[in-house]
Amino acid sequence: MSQTEPRRLSLLNVCKTLTSLKQIHANLVKLGLETDLFIAGKLLHHCAISLSDSLDYACRLFRYTPNPDVFMHNTLIRGLAESDRPENSVLKFIQMRRNSFSSPDSFSFAFILKAAANLRSMRAGIQLHCQALVHGLDTHLFVGTTLISMYGECGSVASARKVFDEMREPNAVAWNAVVTACFRGVDLKGGRKMFDLMPVRNLTSWNVMLAGYTKAGELELARETFLEMPMKDDVSWSTMIVGFAHNGYFEEAFGLFRELQREGMRPNETSLTGVLSACAQAGALEFGKILHGFIEKSGLSWIVSVNNALLDTYSKCGNVHMARLVFEQILKERNIVSWTSMMAGLAMHGHGEEAIELFHEMEEFGIRPDGITFILLLYACSHAGLVEQGCEFFYKMRAMYNIEPSIEHYGCMVDLYGRAGQLQKAYEFVFQMPIPRTAIIWRTLLGACSIHGDVKLAEYVTERLSELDPNNSGDHVLLSNAYAVAGKWKDVASVRRLMTDQRMTKTPGWSIIEVDKIIHTFMAGAKQDKITEEAYKKLKEIILRLRVEGGYVPEIGSVFHDIEEEEKEDSVSVHSEKLAVAFGIARLCNGSTIRIVKNLRVCRDCHAVMKLISQIYKVEIVVRDRSRFHSFKDGYCSCRDYW
Known part of the structure; x- marks a missing residue:
């Protein structure tokens, strides 16, 4: 390697964009160094792993590299496994096995098992487990730990435990993986048992327990574990704050955030976004303003995810003007989440035309919309009565952006027609759907019938729902409301008696208000x-x-x-x-x-x-x-x- 090559490769350490990486690549091609496997491997690794938007370019690099070695195969398998299309990682592994003289190593199996875990594909996981057995790598500590995680993600606690029991000397990472697998499979007792059996517990072990309990909604057990911990880090605090916020215990989440500050710890990105999420869900505008001031004073306003959470908080607390100000201040740092969050805020407040204008502005900025963007656009059109515009966006997403509509998009279209009182069009749209009609689709149509008092269609839709979700009390309430709007009181009483006989209970209504920075709930x-x-x-x-x-x-x-x-x-x-x-x-x-x-x-x-x-x-x-x-x-x- 010449003296200039290390200097050129060192540029990769400061390369932050795909444009810069292409310039480095062009320079290497000019010097005839692109076929050197060491240099090509370094370039591929930076492209596939370090940069967030260059995976397609990494695939092209790999394709034009003659005789790629096992390191390059592993690099691309890893990058694809961690992408939003992990199935491509499995295809790359199969290609490696068919076309390469290189045998897979422990890293190959660890990365490809991660892809199977992300796919939640038990079938692929079992096949890869068999491949690891054939190559004598199933007992490798790294591979065994990833197998445990894969089975845990696929919900097979028994298989995860079996792999763990067969390990000769499991380390702390393997112990933590099996505890996580128990929680993934909702085996809380099993998770606690394995935790108690640990020969050595590290801080990660305690944080795994906190995450398991909060995700399962067992907040008292999480609190007890939190108090037992010999030491806590920012992950511990963030897990508790986010866990309580996501389970609807907003005041407790605020209290934990205040306690974190009293302990002299600096809130991190996760804890800030977690407590902002609590503010958003609870409508706690005043507390959100305090957090905004803290973010500015602490010099944390450069973090994109925090700004996005702040924008979302203002929108959901009813102050779309402040949300817009935050959005305008992050002009250079905006990502797709920033644009969609602002669109969501405008849509929630009924500003459908402004949401559409923002979408066109996003297109001009060169930001490619995704499926979520179109859900929000359809939502905005639905709540503003913009039926024609909504239909245009629905067909545009496939024709212009090659985005296949999901069940959420179809549901938005049913809602669009239904809210506008075009129930016949909504009904016809449901039957023209190329994907199976779910309870959510029928329930959306039933909600429209309830608003407009279309009894005949409501009865038909309720029959379809009874086949899919017979014990849902909300469906009976919607049917009852449709009867009430039409003045059919005997039918209203009949539905209510049926609910009583079947011991169905309505979802209790509650409302919350923030007064003097304290959340009050009324029911x-x-x-x-x-x-x-x-x-x-x-x-x-x-x-x-x-x-x-x-x-x-x-x-x-x-x-x-x-x-x-x-x-x-x-x-x-x-x-x-x-x-x-x-x-x-x-x-x-x-x-x-x-x-x-x-x-x-x-x-x-x-x-x-x-x-x-x-x-x-x-x-x-x-x-x-x-x-x-x-x-x-x-x-x-x-x-x-x-x-």
Whole structure:
């Protein structure tokens, strides 16, 4: 190797883009060095592993390299295994076995088993296990550990345990792998047992337990394990914060973040995105603002994932203006997630036209849209009533970008037609789908029938759903609502009796509001405490004022027809979002925006009440329900009564 070659290869260490790598490659070709296997291997490794957008180029490099060695094969197998198309890694391994004189080594099997794990393909995993046996590599520590992980990802705890038991001297990595496999297979007791048997536990072992418990929703066990830990690192804290946030324990996630800071530890990318996720889900705007200030002061605003999480937080907390400001500030660092997050924010707030404009701007920036981008575009069109534009995007994704529609795209199209009241088109679209019709597709159509009172179609769709998911109480509620909208009260009562006989329970409605940086949850019919008593008292006062000054008459169309009118009014008057609004008016300062998050679709009566409150009390109310935002101001809603 000449003296200039190490200097040229050292440029790869600072190469961050595919353009730069192509320049280095061109220079090597000019010097006639591209056929040197050592140099070609280094170039391929950087291309396939280190750069995020150059795997296709790595495949071309490999194709034009004469007689690639086992290192180059392994490099490409690894890169493909870690990509979003791991099946290509399996094809490359097969090609290696057929066309190469090089025998696979321990690295070959470790990388290809990772591909089988990512594919969740037990069949491929078993075949590769047999290949490892043939080559005498099944007992290799590296290969054996990867086999354990593969079986764990495929849900076969027994196979993972068998491989582990056959290992001569398993190290800490193998022990951690078998504990992880137990949790993957939802064998929590088995995971704890293996953890207790560990001869030596390292910090990773404890973090594996935390991750297993939080992903299984066993938060008390996670907390106990967390307190037992002899030492904690940023992964431990991040796992707890993210785990509690994803399981809906937002206040606990905030508390853990505060505790992390009190311990003098610096929040990392994962803990910040985790606590921002909690803010987004809980609608905790004030806490999100505090985190924004912390991110700016700590010099962490350069992290793209943190900015994307911050953007998402502002969007889901109802402040799309601040989301847009964050988006504009990260002009150079924007990735596909940044663009889609901003589109999602606009879509949730009913700004369909702006979401479409942003999509065209993204195209001009040279960012290629993916399947998620088109889901959000179709969602935006659906919630803004842009039927024609939605149809255009649906056909454009395949014709222009070669993206095959998934079940989510088909569901969006059914929703697009259904919300617009074009139920016949929605029905015809369902039957023209080239993929199997799932319960989600039928349920989307049933929701549209419920809104527009199409009883005949609702009955037909409910029959299809009963074949796919017979015990879903939500389907019976939607059918009952369709009957109620059509005024068929005997049928409403019949559906409700059936639900009672089969012991089906409705999903309880809840609403949350942030007051003084504390999250308060309201649920109609729940046990009362001082907070709910205050909310009920204020709500009674509000309803009286709405009757006197606004002529409010409760919308009781969806309530039982055979109960007294007064009982009907009581039934709709104590919905959780009304209690949350009442509490907000009682506690928040004049001029404050009341922000509420609700787990179900807001009902017509609550929607009417919010409009009246915003007009009479001169207050802005932002409600995020199951599918979109409603911004009430001066007696109007941003959804224009289209939701």
